[in-house]
């Protein structure tokens with residue numbers, strides 16, 4: 001499964017780099033590297049309150065401080081499907 005993280009300027013200012021680091025760390029910890037592919041994306045046209053993260057057709061807005069919860073609640077569950 002592919003998880004796209006926006007690295008456009010607006011999302012960058014909101015902490016996309018921290019989110020990428022957090023997701024990478026958790027992927028290793030949870031041994032999900034084979035199932036989940038992280039990739040960067042240009043602006044998704046959804047600049048909003050958080051960093052845009054796209055999984056399938058869904059775009060989520062994630063704050064760096066919520067990245068760990070988001071990983072556990074959304075990415076881990078999606079990867080287990």
Ligand code: FES
Pocket residue numbers: 006007008009010011012042043044045046047048051052
């Ligand atoms: S910069 Fe991320 S959605 Fe626009």
